[in-house]
Amino acid sequence: MNSIFGRFLMAFLLVFLTPANAKDSCYPEFEISKSIISNQSTDDGEDKSVFIYFDQSLSMQGYTKDQPGQNNLYVNVIDDLQQIAENVGSKTYYHSFGKTIKPIKENKIAQVIKPGFYECTGAASECNNQESKIHLPFKMAKANPDGTYIIVTDLFLADNQLVGGTLGQLTKPLKSILKKGKSVGIIGVMSSFNGTIFDIPTREGGTVSYTEAQKRPFYIIIIGDQKEINQVKKNLEEQHFTNPEDKYKFSLITSTPILQNLNDKKLISEKSIKNISNAEKFKFDYSPENLAVYKLNTNQKRKLNFLINNSDIIVPGSTGVSNFKIKETLWVSQEPKCKNINWKKSKFDQLSKWEQNENNLKIQMFKAVSLKKLFRGMRYFYVGEIYAEKPGTLSEETFKEWSIRPSEAEEFKDGNPVEFKTLNLTKIIKILNSVANNEFEPTLIASIALDFNLTK
Amino acid sequence: MKNIIQSITYSLIGLATISWIGIYLIVISVADPGPDSYIVGFFSDNIMSEERIQNLGFDNFAEISTSFFTKLFFHMNLTLAILTTLMTLAWCVASHYLNIDSPGKAKIYALHWLVFTGIFVGLVLAIVFYFTGSTQYSSAQAITKGGQFLLLVMSLLIYVLPYYLGVLLGTARFARSSVLFANKLPGGF
Numbered sequence: 001m002n003s004i005f006g007r008f009l010m011a012f013l014l015v016f017l018t019p020a021n022a023k024d025s026c027y028p029e030f031e032i033s034k035s036i037i038s039n040q041s042t043d044d045g046e047d048k049s050v051f052i053y054f055d056q057s058l059s060m061q062g063y064t065k066d067q068p069g070q071n072n073l074y075v076n077v078i079d080d081l082q083q084i085a086e087n088v089g090s091k092t093y094y095h096s097f098g099k100t101i102k103p104i105k106e107n108k109i110a111q112v113i114k115p116g117f118y119e120c121t122g123a124a125s126e127c128n129n130q131e132s133k134i135h136l137p138f139k140m141a142k143a144n145p146d147g148t149y150i151i152v153t154d155l156f157l158a159d160n161q162l163v164g165g166t167l168g169q170l171t172k173p174l175k176s177i178l179k180k181g182k183s184v185g186i187i188g189v190m191s192s193f194n195g196t197i198f199d200i201p202t203r204e205g206g207t208v209s210y211t212e213a214q215k216r217p218f219y220i221i222i223i224g225d226q227k228e229i230n231q232v233k234k235n236l237e238e239q240h241f242t243n244p245e246d247k248y249k250f251s252l253i254t255s256t257p258i259l260q261n262l263n264d265k266k267l268i269s270e271k272s273i274k275n276i277s278n279a280e281k282f283k284f285d286y287s288p289e290n291l292a293v294y295k296l297n298t299n300q301k302r303k304l305n306f307l308i309n310n311s312d313i314i315v316p317g318s319t320g321v322s323n324f325k326i327k328e329t330l331w332v333s334q335e336p337k338c339k340n341i342n343w344k345k346s347k348f349d350q351l352s353k354w355e356q357n358e359n360n361l362k363i364q365m366f367k368a369v370s371l372k373k374l375f376r377g378m379r380y381f382y383v384g385e386i387y388a389e390k391p392g393t394l395s396e397e398t399f400k401e402w403s404i405r406p407s408e409a410e411e412f413k414d415g416n417p418v419e420f421k422t423l424n425l426t427k428i429i430k431i432l433n434s435v436a437n438n439e440f441e442p443t444l445i446a447s448i449a450l451d452f453n454l455t456k
Numbered sequence: 457m458k459n460i461i462q463s464i465t466y467s468l469i470g471l472a473t474i475s476w477i478g479i480y481l482i483v484i485s486v487a488d489p490g491p492d493s494y495i496v497g498f499f500s501d502n503i504m505s506e507e508r509i510q511n512l513g514f515d516n517f518a519e520i521s522t523s524f525f526t527k528l529f530f531h532m533n534l535t536l537a538i539l540t541t542l543m544t545l546a547w548c549v550a551s552h553y554l555n556i557d558s559p560g561k562a563k564i565y566a567l568h569w570l571v572f573t574g575i576f577v578g579l580v581l582a583i584v585f586y587f588t589g590s591t592q593y594s595s596a597q598a599i600t601k602g603g604q605f606l607l608l609v610m611s612l613l614i615y616v617l618p619y620y621l622g623v624l625l626g627t628a629r630f631a632r633s634s635v636l637f638a639n640k641l642p643g644g645f
Contacts (some may be wrong), residue, residue: 179643332512334520344513377523377594456591 026379026414027451028331028343032289035261035444043091048089048148049138054104054112055153056096057132061118062195064421067214070192072219076111077154077189078114082109082248084235088148088228098128099134118393141223142173145180148224149307150232155219156423162431171435173446177223178439183240183254184432185222185229185317187236187376188402190215190247190419195421198431200413201406210413213420217402226254226315249402250317251395252262253432255439257318262308268292273306291451299456300372306448308359313388319433320392324354325442327385336379337454343381365450374454382450387442396429459628460552467548467626471541483507485521485530491518503603517598523597532587536580540615543576548626556630558583577616584611
């Protein structure tokens with residue numbers, strides 16, 4: 001008996017309730033843009049090769065000599081780099097670079113943390129320690145983009161290395177690397193230093209040396225997938241940067257500073273719009289196309305602020321986003337009931353405004369065109385697609401305090417600093433960022449819809 | 457009683473001379489004038505904000521005129537017509553009970569008539585504002601400020617003028633001096 005009743009009830013529900021629900025979500029016809037966030041390579045590291053390049057210029061020698069009272073992070077980090085590299089890929093190849101790239105045999109790797117590695121007894125023109133052509137490892141990365149590249153350098157680049165053809169030698173391979181979906185991570189580590197810093201530019205146009213520095217940052221540049229870059233960073237943080245006194249900075253140069261599309265992982269919830277769940281007849285759901293749809297009855301006084309945590313959309317350490325665009329459409333129907341619905345597309349193309357602080361992005365919906373400008377008693381359907389339109393400059397700010405401009409270098413040196421800064425660091429980051437920004441494409445972050453009746 | 461009935465008849469005649477416009481508006485409103493009618497065109501050109509309507513995606517006011525006429529405009533005119541009729545008849549009946557027992561005393565009641573008329577005009581204004589400016593009717597949002605003023609002037613013409621004609625003809629003969637120009641009417645009227 002119960003079974004017959006149950007079947008009857010099911011049939012009743014199917015016949016009467018299902019069409020009712022289907023009719024209830026009578027949306028206007030529109031197409032939702034698809035997320036274009038590229039999924040980075042998901043290959044495991046087993047078949048990947050890791051190429052490590054050590055800057056062999058003489059200025060690097062100071063990192064290898066202990067400075068009393070200072071923590072020598074260079075020696076410790078480089079010592080562990082082999083193990084860290086093995087976590088990322090299956091095979092590791094070591095090279096030094098200066099004037100040219102030279103392979104380092106496995107049994108000679110330990111020499112990298114010895115002062116002798118940076119010395120040259122031959123004629124200066126034959127030596128590899130007189131300059132550091134940082135574009136050479138980038139060229140290698142361009143030639144074989146499947147590998148992961150780790151470059152250890154002091155990034156002390158003179159003005160003439162950052163102009164014209166020399167700059168092009170760096171930016172062209174970088175462009176190609178970024179185009180292939182790779183990113184460049186820069187980890188700056190403040191380490192003890194006991195040596196000579198060469199090629200400090202003077203106001204007269206020459207260069208001078210400085211030997212009094214006790215601390216100086218060195219940089220580990222990682223070219224590869226964001227996943228691998230983060231893995232290297234995480235390993236270093238866990239193994240070496242445990243002491244609060246250890247100073248390190250991280251920046252990610254990438255053409256894809258957007259972490260994810262919020263709809264793909266259904267990260268938009270009813271809490272994303274403050275107090276909206278208090279509205280009359282409120283309902284929240286995802287459409288089959290993953291569009292987050294808020295249904296409600298509202299008056300004209302309601303504030304609709306859609307909040308997105310920066311941490312949900314911005315890749316940590318990256319440039320972030322400096323400009324957003326909201327692609328919006330509003331439909332209106334005089335008749336609110338589904339059976340009589342007759343959607344008309346409004347002429348408003350900008351209904352909302354956005355503002356961003358260090359923690360979140362706030363979309364103030366119906367701020368540009370207030371709800372008060374809409375007619376009560378009608379049903380509205382709003383679709384907003386939020387795009388990241390322009391990359392930011394966060395990573396430039398990160399390294400600002402460790403950077404010195406050539407025009408200030410001599411004066412800085414004359415102040416006998418204990419902690420020496422890196423020449424043109426901000427400029428280098430800016431250049432790298434601008435290349436990344438050129439490759440940036442507007443990226444869809446989130447798509448939301450509001451289906452509402454406007455009441456008194 | 458005979459005089460009162462005569463007064464009511466006269467006042468209704470006075471009302472009818474102009475208030476047929478109001479009745480006409482009520483009838484066409486409730487029947488929905490339709491998008492191509494003259495009145496919809498007039499409202500579209502002079503009363504409504506076409507820009508606001510078109511921004512919302514509608515072609516013009518004609519597309520949403522039904523809810524405006526069958527609700528707001530119908531209710532407003534009906535309310536004004538009832539008020540006008542009641543106020544006119546109320547004065548005409550009340551004028552028969554005014555204590556006028558000596559020559560010249562009727563003029564004293566001119567002040568009463570002015571206050572009564574003032575209240576009536578005030579009520580007309582309040583009703584028009586209620587229907588066109590409050591949140592009670594959603595279609596009122598499409599009315600421009602200029603359109604609201606025009607509706608106000610039109611309502612005054614359509615309802616205050618027949619009220620005046622109604623009280624002019626319907627006020628008791630001995631109280632005519634209390635109504636503006638009513639004493640100019642022929643003695644036998």
